[in-house]
Amino acid sequence: MQESSKKEAKRIGFAMLGGLIIGLLIHQFGMGSYSEYVKPLGTIFIRLLKMVIVPLVFSSIYMSMLNLGTPEALGSMGRKAVAYYFCTTAIAVFFGLIFVNLIQPGVGAELGGAGLSGLSAEMANKVQGQQGLYQTVLGVLIDAIPSNPAAALANATVLQIIVFAIFMGIVALYNTEKSKAVSNVMASLEEMSLALTHAIMKFAPIGIFVLMIDVMAKSGFSAIVSLSKYIATVVIGLTCHAAFLLFVACTRAKKSPIFILKGLSAPLFTAFSTSSSAATLPITMTSVEENLGVNKATVKFVLPLGATINMDGTALYESVAAIFIAQAYGIDLTLAQQVIIFMTASLAAIGAAAIPGAGLITMSIVLGAVGLPLEGIGLILAVDRLLDMFRTTVNVFGDAVGTIVVDSLMKDDDR
Numbered sequence: 001m002q003e004s005s006k007k008e009a010k011r012i013g014f015a016m017l018g019g020l021i022i023g024l025l026i027h028q029f030g031m032g033s034y035s036e037y038v039k040p041l042g043t044i045f046i047r048l049l050k051m052v053i054v055p056l057v058f059s060s061i062y063m064s065m066l067n068l069g070t071p072e073a074l075g076s077m078g079r080k081a082v083a084y085y086f087c088t089t090a091i092a093v094f095f096g097l098i099f100v101n102l103i104q105p106g107v108g109a110e111l112g113g114a115g116l117s118g119l120s121a122e123m124a125n126k127v128q129g130q131q132g133l134y135q136t137v138l139g140v141l142i143d144a145i146p147s148n149p150a151a152a153l154a155n156a157t158v159l160q161i162i163v164f165a166i167f168m169g170i171v172a173l174y175n176t177e178k179s180k181a182v183s184n185v186m187a188s189l190e191e192m193s194l195a196l197t198h199a200i201m202k203f204a205p206i207g208i209f210v211l212m213i214d215v216m217a218k219s220g221f222s223a224i225v226s227l228s229k230y231i232a233t234v235v236i237g238l239t240c241h242a243a244f245l246l247f248v249a250c251t252r253a254k255k256s257p258i259f260i261l262k263g264l265s266a267p268l269f270t271a272f273s274t275s276s277s278a279a280t281l282p283i284t285m286t287s288v289e290e291n292l293g294v295n296k297a298t299v300k301f302v303l304p305l306g307a308t309i310n311m312d313g314t315a316l317y318e319s320v321a322a323i324f325i326a327q328a329y330g331i332d333l334t335l336a337q338q339v340i341i342f343m344t345a346s347l348a349a350i351g352a353a354a355i356p357g358a359g360l361i362t363m364s365i366v367l368g369a370v371g372l373p374l375e376g377i378g379l380i381l382a383v384d385r386l387l388d389m390f391r392t393t394v395n396v397f398g399d400a401v402g403t404i405v406v407d408s409l410m411k412d413d414d415r
């Protein structure tokens with residue numbers, strides 16, 4: 001890890017801690033609304049990160065295709081990545097189910113907060129309008145094909161951009177001469193996007209500091225206390241899964257846990273404070289490539305795909321939340337119903353967007369699949385933003401570890 005990256009990671013860590021303490025103090029003195037004055041700086045930081053997503057993802061995937069050299073290599077990498085996503089997501093849900101059944105956080109919980117009235121009108125519509133699992137997963141697959149690439153780029157629809165870039169990359173592979181001009185532009189666009197990401201990261205300590213102040217200053221501590229068992233269940237589950245991922249990363253990369261965690265500290269802190277794997281993506285890409293030494297082509301392909309469809313933290317969270325709601329309502333779930341929750345939570349996370357609060361929307365799929373009341377969402381709403389920070393961090397960690405695993409499997413193939 002370069003000296004400058006180490007300093008950057010330290011600054012971000014201090015900023016997060018500082019923001020957390022100051023935010024708590026502001027909340028304690030009843031001045032939560034004052035955080036509004038500094039919040040714009042956090043919003044600017046998130047917008048800057050989002051600004052770089054489209055050029056970075058498009059050029060990276062295109063260049064990754066050229067570096068891989070054949071569509072077969074991409075196919076092989078894609079299969080390994082998807083296998084990794086499925087296995088680790090299932091393991092995450094398994095952790096969630098174990099702890100929620102052991103701790104039973106919902107037993108005896110007050111039903112006073114049930115209902116969708118705490119949601120914004122837009123969010124309530126989304127929760128109620130969420131389609132079933134089959135429709136959602138099929139929808140993700142169909143939607144991945146952009147009928148209008150310009151719209152995909154304009155709307156920053158990452159999965160569609162990935163698919164378009166793959167097709168363009170394949171065409172370029174078979175038409176080297178004709179594609180030369182575009183390939184040169186893409187190579188240069190990629191370099192520029194990476195340079196821009198580095199420049200934006202200089203602003204990260206301020207952005208993260210402010211975002212932490214805002215979240216902490218506004219958090220409802222009464223809800224945290226009354227839902228402490230539920231919060232503990234989610235956090236313990238996420239921690240166990242993160243420890244498992246770390247073990248996998250260390251074994252495959254043959255590196256120490258400190259090396260992996262230090263190398264990923266910038267994206268992990270950013271994920272925690274922004275609650276968005278999409279906004280964190282540019283930082284994840286630069287950190288994994290520069291600090292962990294993973295092959296460039298793997299990073300460029302596996303990370304954007306992972307950020308869109310691989311969400312271990314969200315899947316774990318959805319399974320815990322669904323069973324918590326069942327426990328709170330005194331509904332006894334059969335083993336078969338728990339298996340359905342296991343499957344739907346694993347798959348529903350694929351449909352969740354990589355933005356704050358998205359997991360709450362796809363959770364209605366899990367609830368609907370076993371006939372649990374949608375209004376139960378109201379019970380956990382007050383601490384969703386807080387838990388989003390933890391689950392997004394695990395989502396990003398899972399994506400990063402995915403690049404290490406896929407890269408090592410590709411190297412095994414070459415041997």
Ligand code: ASP
Pocket residue numbers: 275276277278311313314352353354355356357358359360388391392395
């Ligand atoms: N905020 C999460 C993410 O961006 C998605 C979720 O709400 O679970 O990864």
